[in-house]
Amino acid sequence: MDGITDAAFRSLVLDLGDAGGAVTEFLRLTTGAPGTRVLRRELGPPHPSIPVGLQVMAPGPEWVAETAARAGEAGASFLDLNFGCPVKRVFNRCAGSALLAHPDRLRAIVAAAVSGAAIPVTAKIRAGIEDDGRLEEVLDAAASGGAAAILLHARLRVDSYAAPARWERIARASAFLRARHPGVALVGNGGVERAADARRMREETGCDAVLLGRAAFSDPFLFREIRGGPPASLAEAAAFALRYLDAFLLPPGTVRAGTGKAKQFVRCYRAGGIFEGREGERARLLSEAGPAAIRAWFAARAAEAGPGAAPVAEEAPRA
Numbered sequence: 074m075d076g077i078t079d080a081a082f083r084s085l086v087l088d089l090g091d092a093g094g095a096v097t098e099f100l101r102l103t104t105g106a107p108g109t110r111v112l113r114r115e116l117g118p119p120h121p122s123i124p125v126g127l128q129v130m131a132p133g134p135e136w137v138a139e140t141a142a143r144a145g146e147a148g149a150s151f152l153d154l155n156f157g158c159p160v161k162r163v164f165n166r167c168a169g170s171a172l173l174a175h176p177d178r179l180r181a182i183v184a185a186a187v188s189g190a191a192i193p194v195t196a197k198i199r200a201g202i203e204d205d206g207r208l209e210e211v212l213d214a215a216a217s218g219g220a221a222a223i224l225l226h227a228r229l230r231v232d233s234y235a236a237p238a239r240w241e242r243i244a245r246a247s248a249f250l251r252a253r254h255p256g257v258a259l260v261g262n263g264g265v266e267r268a269a270d271a272r273r274m275r276e277e278t279g280c281d282a283v284l285l286g287r288a289a290f291s292d293p294f295l296f297r298e299i300r301g302g303p304p305a306s307l308a309e310a311a312a313f314a315l316r317y318l319d320a321f322l323l324p325p326g327t328v329r330a331g332t333g334k335a336k337q338f339v340r341c342y343r344a345g346g347i348f349e350g351r352e353g354e355r356a357r358l359l360s361e362a363g364p365a366a367i368r369a370w371f372a373a374r375a376a377e378a379g380p381g382a383a384p385v386a387e388e389a390p391r392a
Contacts, residue, residue, distance in 0.1 A: 078290060079334075080117030081320035085313065086289065087120045091296035093282065094124040096197075099155045101168070102131040106139035112147035124150035126195065130158060132168040134181045138189025151193040151221070152186055156211075159199065159230045170199050170230040173207065176214035183218030193221035197262075200242040202230040208242060209249050216254035223250070224284055227263035234287070238264030240278050247279035260284050266291075268298035292344040308378035310345025314338070314371040322364050335364045347374055 083095045097115045100107060116125055127149040131137050137154075144152045156179055158169030165171075172179045179196075186194045196215040200208055215223050225246050227238040243261040250257050261280035265271050271283045288295055293313060294305035305313075318335055339358045342348070348355045358367050 078286070080115065082290070082293075082317060083125070084118045084120070085316055085320070086293045086296070087123050087125070089293060089297065089313075091294075091300055091302070092123065092289075093296075094126070094150070096126040096128050096153050099128045099130045099158065102129055102136045102140060106136040106143060109143050109147045112140075112144055112149065116148055119148055126151040126153045128153040128155050128197070130155040130163070130168050131182060132166060132172075133178060134185035137182055137185040141186040141188075141190035141192075141194065145190060145192040149192060151195055152190055153195045153197055153224070154182060154186060154220075155197050156215075157197045157199045157224075157226050164230065170202060173198060173202050173211055173230065176207070176210050179211065180214040180218040183215055183220050187219035194219060195222040195224060195260075196220040197224040197226070199226045199228060199230050200239070205229065205239075205242055205245075208245060212246055212249055213253065216250065216257045220257060222258035222260055222281075224260040224262055225280075227261065238262075240264065240274060243274070243278040243280050251279075258282065262286065268295055268304075271295075271299045287341070290338075291341045294344050305345040306378070307345045307347060307374060310342075310347045311371050311375035311378055313344065314342060314347070315368065315375060318364065318368050318371065322368065332364050335367045336361075339367060347371075 079098060083097070086092055087095060097117075100112075100115055112127055116127060127144045127147070129137070129140055129144075129152065131154075141152045155169055156172045158164075160169065163169040163171070167175070172182070183194060183196055198211055198215065212223060223246070225243055227240055227242045228234075228236060240261070243259070247259050250259055258281040260282045261274050261278055262284040265274060265283060265285055266288050271285070274280060274283050283299070285295060292305065294309065298304055317338065321334060336359050339355060354370065358370055361367060
Protein backbone atom coordinates (compact mmCIF):
# COMPACT_ATOMS: atom_id res chain seq x y z
CA MET A 74 0.00 0.00 0.00
CA ASP A 75 1.48 3.29 -1.11
CA GLY A 76 2.85 5.32 1.79
CA ILE A 77 2.06 2.64 4.39
CA THR A 78 3.84 -0.67 3.88
CA ASP A 79 7.17 0.98 3.16
CA ALA A 80 10.54 -0.77 2.91
CA ALA A 81 11.23 -0.36 6.64
CA PHE A 82 7.91 -1.90 7.64
CA ARG A 83 8.21 -4.76 5.14
CA SER A 84 11.71 -5.59 6.31
CA LEU A 85 10.65 -5.75 9.95
CA VAL A 86 7.67 -7.96 9.12
CA LEU A 87 9.84 -10.31 7.08
CA ASP A 88 12.34 -10.43 9.95
CA LEU A 89 9.57 -12.01 12.03
CA GLY A 90 9.81 -14.98 9.68
CA ASP A 91 6.16 -15.92 9.19
CA ALA A 92 5.06 -14.09 6.03
CA GLY A 93 5.30 -16.15 2.87
CA GLY A 94 6.33 -13.18 0.75
CA ALA A 95 5.91 -9.46 0.23
CA VAL A 96 5.48 -6.86 -2.47
CA THR A 97 6.71 -3.27 -2.59
CA GLU A 98 4.68 -0.11 -2.81
CA PHE A 99 3.92 0.65 -6.45
CA LEU A 100 6.46 2.44 -8.62
CA ARG A 101 4.94 4.50 -11.43
CA LEU A 102 6.37 4.26 -14.93
CA THR A 103 5.88 7.70 -16.46
CA THR A 104 9.05 8.75 -18.29
CA GLY A 105 11.11 5.59 -18.69
CA ALA A 106 12.38 2.46 -16.99
CA PRO A 107 13.91 3.13 -13.54
CA GLY A 108 17.51 2.14 -13.00
CA THR A 109 18.48 -0.90 -10.95
CA ARG A 110 19.71 1.31 -8.11
CA VAL A 111 16.20 2.81 -7.75
CA LEU A 112 14.65 -0.64 -7.87
CA ARG A 113 16.99 -1.99 -5.20
CA ARG A 114 16.01 0.91 -2.94
CA GLU A 115 12.34 0.11 -3.47
CA LEU A 116 12.93 -3.55 -2.63
CA GLY A 117 14.69 -2.74 0.64
CA PRO A 118 17.07 -5.05 2.51
CA PRO A 119 17.32 -8.52 0.92
CA HIS A 120 15.64 -11.50 2.55
CA PRO A 121 17.06 -14.42 0.54
CA SER A 122 14.65 -17.04 1.89
CA ILE A 123 11.46 -14.98 1.35
CA PRO A 124 10.25 -13.83 -2.09
CA VAL A 125 9.83 -10.07 -2.41
CA GLY A 126 8.20 -8.68 -5.54
CA LEU A 127 8.58 -5.28 -7.11
CA GLN A 128 5.23 -3.64 -7.94
CA VAL A 129 4.96 -1.23 -10.86
CA MET A 130 2.07 0.68 -12.37
CA ALA A 131 1.93 1.82 -15.98
CA PRO A 132 -0.80 3.14 -18.32
CA GLY A 133 0.61 1.19 -21.27
CA PRO A 134 3.30 -1.30 -22.28
CA GLU A 135 6.01 1.32 -22.83
CA TRP A 136 9.07 0.74 -20.60
CA VAL A 137 7.45 -2.28 -18.96
CA ALA A 138 9.68 -4.94 -20.56
CA GLU A 139 12.85 -3.05 -19.70
CA THR A 140 11.65 -2.46 -16.13
CA ALA A 141 10.83 -6.14 -15.79
CA ALA A 142 14.34 -7.10 -16.89
CA ARG A 143 15.92 -4.64 -14.46
CA ALA A 144 13.67 -5.83 -11.63
CA GLY A 145 15.22 -9.27 -11.87
CA GLU A 146 18.71 -7.77 -11.97
CA ALA A 147 17.88 -5.72 -8.85
CA GLY A 148 16.97 -8.86 -6.91
CA ALA A 149 13.16 -8.95 -7.16
CA SER A 150 11.66 -12.43 -6.90
CA PHE A 151 8.74 -11.44 -9.12
CA LEU A 152 7.25 -8.40 -10.83
CA ASP A 153 3.73 -7.38 -9.79
CA LEU A 154 1.64 -5.17 -12.08
CA ASN A 155 -0.83 -2.87 -10.33
CA PHE A 156 -4.24 -2.80 -12.01
CA GLY A 157 -6.11 -2.15 -8.77
CA CYS A 158 -5.23 1.31 -7.46
CA PRO A 159 -8.52 3.23 -7.05
CA VAL A 160 -7.04 6.70 -6.39
CA LYS A 161 -8.68 9.38 -8.55
CA ARG A 162 -5.49 10.98 -9.89
CA VAL A 163 -4.23 7.54 -10.96
CA PHE A 164 -7.57 6.50 -12.45
CA ASN A 165 -7.89 9.73 -14.44
CA ARG A 166 -4.52 9.01 -16.07
CA CYS A 167 -5.80 5.62 -17.22
CA ALA A 168 -3.57 3.66 -14.89
CA GLY A 169 -4.26 1.36 -11.96
CA SER A 170 -7.90 0.26 -11.81
CA ALA A 171 -8.79 2.30 -14.91
CA LEU A 172 -7.26 -0.50 -16.99
CA LEU A 173 -10.02 -2.86 -15.83
CA ALA A 174 -12.11 -1.17 -18.54
CA HIS A 175 -9.44 -1.92 -21.16
CA PRO A 176 -8.66 -5.65 -21.01
CA ASP A 177 -6.72 -5.60 -24.29
CA ARG A 178 -4.37 -2.93 -22.99
CA LEU A 179 -4.06 -4.77 -19.69
CA ARG A 180 -3.12 -7.95 -21.60
CA ALA A 181 -0.52 -6.02 -23.60
CA ILE A 182 1.08 -4.65 -20.43
CA VAL A 183 1.28 -8.12 -18.89
CA ALA A 184 2.69 -9.58 -22.11
CA ALA A 185 5.31 -6.82 -22.32
CA ALA A 186 6.42 -7.55 -18.76
CA VAL A 187 6.60 -11.28 -19.44
CA SER A 188 8.66 -10.67 -22.59
CA GLY A 189 11.33 -8.79 -20.64
CA ALA A 190 11.30 -10.65 -17.36
CA ALA A 191 13.46 -13.52 -16.22
CA ILE A 192 11.24 -13.69 -13.12
CA PRO A 193 7.52 -14.48 -12.76
CA VAL A 194 5.00 -11.72 -13.47
CA THR A 195 1.83 -11.28 -11.42
CA ALA A 196 -1.16 -8.96 -11.80
CA LYS A 197 -3.09 -7.28 -8.98
CA ILE A 198 -6.66 -6.34 -9.91
CA ARG A 199 -9.93 -5.28 -8.34
CA ALA A 200 -13.19 -7.05 -9.15
CA GLY A 201 -14.30 -4.19 -11.40
CA ILE A 202 -14.87 -0.45 -11.59
CA GLU A 203 -18.59 0.12 -10.95
CA ASP A 204 -19.68 -3.53 -11.23
CA ASP A 205 -18.05 -6.93 -11.60
CA GLY A 206 -19.57 -7.82 -14.97
CA ARG A 207 -16.19 -7.95 -16.73
CA LEU A 208 -14.32 -9.87 -14.05
CA GLU A 209 -13.82 -13.01 -16.14
CA GLU A 210 -12.74 -10.94 -19.13
CA VAL A 211 -10.09 -9.19 -17.06
CA LEU A 212 -8.92 -12.47 -15.53
CA ASP A 213 -8.61 -13.95 -19.01
CA ALA A 214 -6.63 -10.93 -20.22
CA ALA A 215 -4.13 -11.15 -17.37
CA ALA A 216 -3.77 -14.92 -17.65
CA SER A 217 -3.46 -15.01 -21.43
CA GLY A 218 -0.88 -12.22 -21.22
CA GLY A 219 1.29 -14.60 -19.23
CA ALA A 220 0.66 -13.77 -15.59
CA ALA A 221 1.81 -16.55 -13.27
CA ALA A 222 -0.62 -15.42 -10.56
CA ILE A 223 -3.48 -12.98 -10.18
CA LEU A 224 -4.04 -11.09 -6.93
CA LEU A 225 -7.73 -10.22 -6.64
CA HIS A 226 -9.05 -7.55 -4.29
CA ALA A 227 -12.71 -8.44 -3.83
CA ARG A 228 -13.99 -4.84 -3.82
CA LEU A 229 -14.85 -2.56 -6.75
CA ARG A 230 -12.96 0.60 -7.61
CA VAL A 231 -15.92 2.69 -6.41
CA ASP A 232 -16.12 0.87 -3.06
CA SER A 233 -14.73 2.38 0.10
CA TYR A 234 -12.76 0.20 2.48
CA ALA A 235 -15.79 0.31 4.77
CA ALA A 236 -17.76 -1.64 2.15
CA PRO A 237 -17.72 -5.40 2.65
CA ALA A 238 -15.29 -7.35 0.49
CA ARG A 239 -17.42 -9.78 -1.51
CA TRP A 240 -15.58 -13.07 -1.39
CA GLU A 241 -17.97 -14.68 -3.87
CA ARG A 242 -16.01 -12.75 -6.50
CA ILE A 243 -12.85 -14.57 -5.42
CA ALA A 244 -14.74 -17.87 -5.64
CA ARG A 245 -15.87 -16.93 -9.17
CA ALA A 246 -12.31 -16.11 -10.15
CA SER A 247 -11.04 -19.36 -8.68
CA ALA A 248 -13.57 -21.40 -10.64
CA PHE A 249 -12.83 -19.51 -13.86
CA LEU A 250 -9.07 -19.91 -13.62
CA ARG A 251 -9.31 -23.60 -12.74
CA ALA A 252 -11.43 -24.14 -15.86
CA ARG A 253 -9.66 -21.85 -18.33
CA HIS A 254 -6.16 -21.23 -16.99
CA PRO A 255 -5.35 -24.01 -14.51
CA GLY A 256 -1.68 -23.06 -14.23
CA VAL A 257 -2.43 -19.55 -12.93
CA ALA A 258 -2.54 -19.13 -9.14
CA LEU A 259 -5.15 -16.95 -7.45
CA VAL A 260 -4.41 -14.86 -4.38
CA GLY A 261 -7.42 -13.48 -2.49
CA ASN A 262 -7.44 -10.05 -0.87
CA GLY A 263 -9.90 -7.92 1.06
CA GLY A 264 -11.89 -8.28 4.25
CA VAL A 265 -9.27 -10.24 6.20
CA GLU A 266 -8.94 -8.72 9.68
CA ARG A 267 -8.14 -11.75 11.83
CA ALA A 268 -6.30 -15.03 11.39
CA ALA A 269 -9.58 -16.93 11.22
CA ASP A 270 -10.66 -14.74 8.29
CA ALA A 271 -7.65 -15.85 6.23
CA ARG A 272 -8.38 -19.52 6.85
CA ARG A 273 -12.06 -18.99 6.06
CA MET A 274 -11.24 -17.18 2.80
CA ARG A 275 -9.18 -20.15 1.61
CA GLU A 276 -11.96 -22.59 2.53
CA GLU A 277 -14.86 -20.58 1.06
CA THR A 278 -13.26 -19.37 -2.17
CA GLY A 279 -10.70 -21.97 -3.18
CA CYS A 280 -7.99 -19.35 -3.63
CA ASP A 281 -4.39 -20.51 -3.44
CA ALA A 282 -3.12 -17.88 -1.00
CA VAL A 283 -4.23 -14.80 0.93
CA LEU A 284 -2.81 -11.28 0.64
CA LEU A 285 -2.85 -9.01 3.71
CA GLY A 286 -2.57 -5.24 3.44
CA ARG A 287 -4.14 -3.01 6.08
CA ALA A 288 -4.52 -5.93 8.48
CA ALA A 289 -0.76 -6.58 8.37
CA PHE A 290 -0.08 -2.93 9.20
CA SER A 291 -2.46 -3.19 12.15
CA ASP A 292 -0.96 -6.44 13.40
CA PRO A 293 2.22 -7.74 11.73
CA PHE A 294 2.02 -10.89 13.88
CA LEU A 295 -1.11 -12.04 12.03
CA PHE A 296 1.05 -14.11 9.70
CA ARG A 297 2.19 -16.18 12.68
CA GLU A 298 -1.39 -16.64 13.85
CA ILE A 299 -2.48 -17.74 10.38
CA ARG A 300 0.23 -20.41 10.50
CA GLY A 301 -1.22 -21.62 13.81
CA GLY A 302 1.08 -19.75 16.19
CA PRO A 303 0.13 -17.55 19.15
CA PRO A 304 -0.97 -13.93 18.88
CA ALA A 305 1.51 -11.21 19.77
CA SER A 306 2.26 -10.56 23.40
CA LEU A 307 2.35 -7.02 24.75
CA ALA A 308 6.16 -7.26 24.88
CA GLU A 309 6.39 -8.32 21.23
CA ALA A 310 3.93 -5.66 20.10
CA ALA A 311 5.75 -2.87 21.92
CA ALA A 312 9.17 -4.03 20.71
CA PHE A 313 7.98 -4.12 17.08
CA ALA A 314 6.49 -0.64 17.39
CA LEU A 315 9.76 0.75 18.74
CA ARG A 316 11.81 -0.88 15.98
CA TYR A 317 9.48 0.54 13.35
CA LEU A 318 9.43 4.05 14.82
CA ASP A 319 13.20 4.06 15.14
CA ALA A 320 13.57 3.01 11.52
CA PHE A 321 12.47 6.46 10.38
CA LEU A 322 12.72 8.68 13.48
CA LEU A 323 16.41 8.26 14.27
CA PRO A 324 18.20 9.25 11.02
CA PRO A 325 19.07 12.98 11.06
CA GLY A 326 16.62 15.19 9.22
CA THR A 327 13.77 12.69 9.05
CA VAL A 328 11.87 13.46 12.26
CA ARG A 329 9.54 16.05 10.71
CA ALA A 330 8.52 13.69 7.90
CA GLY A 331 8.28 10.86 10.39
CA THR A 332 5.66 12.54 12.57
CA GLY A 333 2.86 11.80 10.12
CA LYS A 334 3.99 8.21 9.70
CA ALA A 335 4.16 7.73 13.46
CA LYS A 336 0.58 8.94 13.86
CA GLN A 337 -0.56 6.80 10.96
CA PHE A 338 0.90 3.80 12.77
CA VAL A 339 -0.70 4.75 16.10
CA ARG A 340 -4.08 5.13 14.41
CA CYS A 341 -4.01 1.56 13.06
CA TYR A 342 -1.89 -0.51 15.43
CA ARG A 343 -3.63 -3.19 17.53
CA ALA A 344 -1.05 -5.98 17.92
CA GLY A 345 -0.87 -7.52 21.39
CA GLY A 346 -4.02 -5.65 22.44
CA ILE A 347 -1.68 -2.74 23.06
CA PHE A 348 -4.43 -0.12 22.98
CA GLU A 349 -7.19 -2.20 24.57
CA GLY A 350 -8.68 -0.09 27.35
CA ARG A 351 -6.43 2.79 26.27
CA GLU A 352 -8.34 4.37 23.38
CA GLY A 353 -8.22 7.70 25.17
CA GLU A 354 -4.44 7.46 25.20
CA ARG A 355 -4.44 6.63 21.48
CA ALA A 356 -6.50 9.79 20.85
CA ARG A 357 -4.07 11.82 22.93
CA LEU A 358 -1.08 10.50 21.00
CA LEU A 359 -2.75 11.39 17.72
CA SER A 360 -3.00 15.01 18.91
CA GLU A 361 0.68 15.24 19.93
CA ALA A 362 2.79 17.67 17.87
CA GLY A 363 5.94 15.55 17.69
CA PRO A 364 7.08 11.91 17.69
CA ALA A 365 9.02 11.88 20.97
CA ALA A 366 5.90 11.36 23.09
CA ILE A 367 4.70 8.62 20.76
CA ARG A 368 7.93 6.69 21.11
CA ALA A 369 7.94 7.27 24.86
CA TRP A 370 4.44 5.80 25.13
CA PHE A 371 5.49 2.58 23.40
CA ALA A 372 8.65 2.45 25.51
CA ALA A 373 6.46 2.63 28.62
CA ARG A 374 4.37 -0.28 27.37
CA ALA A 375 7.56 -2.26 26.77
CA ALA A 376 8.69 -1.50 30.31
CA GLU A 377 5.35 -2.74 31.62
CA ALA A 378 5.87 -5.98 29.71
CA GLY A 379 9.19 -6.72 31.37
CA PRO A 380 12.96 -6.40 30.91
CA GLY A 381 14.40 -6.87 27.46
CA ALA A 382 11.17 -6.09 25.60
CA ALA A 383 12.31 -2.74 24.23
CA PRO A 384 15.29 -2.11 21.98
CA VAL A 385 17.29 0.93 23.07
CA ALA A 386 17.62 3.79 20.59
CA GLU A 387 21.04 5.32 20.04
CA GLU A 388 19.50 8.75 20.10
CA ALA A 389 16.13 9.98 21.33
CA PRO A 390 14.01 11.49 18.56
CA ARG A 391 13.43 15.20 18.84
CA ALA A 392 9.94 16.51 19.50
